[in-house]
Amino acid sequence: AQKVTQAQTEISVVEKEDVTLDCVYETRDTTYYLFWYKQPPSGELVFLIRRNSFDEQNEISGRYSWNFQKSTSSFNFTITASQVVDSAVYFCALREAQKLVFGQGTRLTINP
Amino acid sequence: EAGVAQSPRYKIIEKRQSVAFWCNPISGHATLYWYQQILGQGPKLLIQFQNNGVVDDSQLPKDRFSAERLKGVDSTLKIQPAKLEDSAVYLCASSKPLGGYSSGANVLTFGAGSRLTVL
Numbered sequence: 001a002q003k004v005t006q007a008q009t010e011i012s013v014v015e016k017e018d019v020t021l022d023c024v025y026e027t028r029d030t031t032y033y034l035f036w037y038k039q040p041p042s043g044e045l046v047f048l049i050r051r052n053s054f055d056e057q058n059e060i061s062g063r064y065s066w067n068f069q070k071s072t073s074s075f076n077f078t079i080t081a082s083q084v085v086d087s088a089v090y091f092c093a094l095r096e097a098q099k100l101v102f103g104q105g106t107r108l109t110i111n112p
Numbered sequence: 113e114a115g116v117a118q119s120p121r122y123k124i125i126e127k128r129q130s131v132a133f134w135c136n137p138i139s140g141h142a143t144l145y146w147y148q149q150i151l152g153q154g155p156k157l158l159i160q161f162q163n164n165g166v167v168d169d170s171q172l173p174k175d176r177f178s179a180e181r182l183k184g185v186d187s188t189l190k191i192q193p194a195k196l197e198d199s200a201v202y203l204c205a206s207s208k209p210l211g212g213y214s215s216g217a218n219v220l221t222f223g224a225g226s227r228l229t230v231l
Binding site: 035043046093103104 | 154225
């Protein structure tokens with residue numbers, strides 16, 4: 001069965017610090033997709049990134065970067081120079097075929 | 113493009129009462145999902161539609177929950193009778209198939225959710 005583990009329940013840092021959110025997944029499939037979503041206080045889940053299991057290239061988008069390591073079944077998310085607006089709950093998710101399974105989420109608080 | 117619309121945003125009912133939530137997906141999105149998000153947890157899929165048909169409802173408590181998607185557009189999720197443990201945010205999402213409806217590459221677009229409190 002699919003499983004996504006986000007071991008960090010809550011993280012609190014001071015603005016401008018770098019922060020990494022961990023995600024570890026379990027799957028028996030060789031073809032799958034990984035996602036990160038952001039859930040701000042408004043409640044709407046916002047898509048951040050999608051990676052497929054055949055593409056282990058790391059990705060950078062502005063202050064956001066993602067490190068996908070198939071050998072350790074991890075898909076970690078780093079925010080560089082964090083800002084107060086980054087405060088939200090972040091979810092990692094795994095999709096096999098048609099089913100999207102979410103982790104428990106990490107609540108990130110950026111303090112001014 | 114307009115996002116996924118959901119209503120009501122908030123609902124408070126007493127246990128054993130019934131409630132219904134409505135979702136209007138993004139135009140052209142054939143796949144519609146209902147997720148339940150209990151406080152402090154990740155969203156859990158309740159039911160997935162492809163056009164009018166149900167693709168996956170394995171985690172839907174069918175003794176009290178029902179959902180329909182008439183005409184392959186809007187959808188309604190109903191709970192009857194509600195229990196205390198049904199208190200949660202009910203999220204609707206839709207996706208546009210890429211490379212076939214079963215493609216795992218589909219990106220889900222979520223609505224703002226309907227927060228249910230059962231007293």
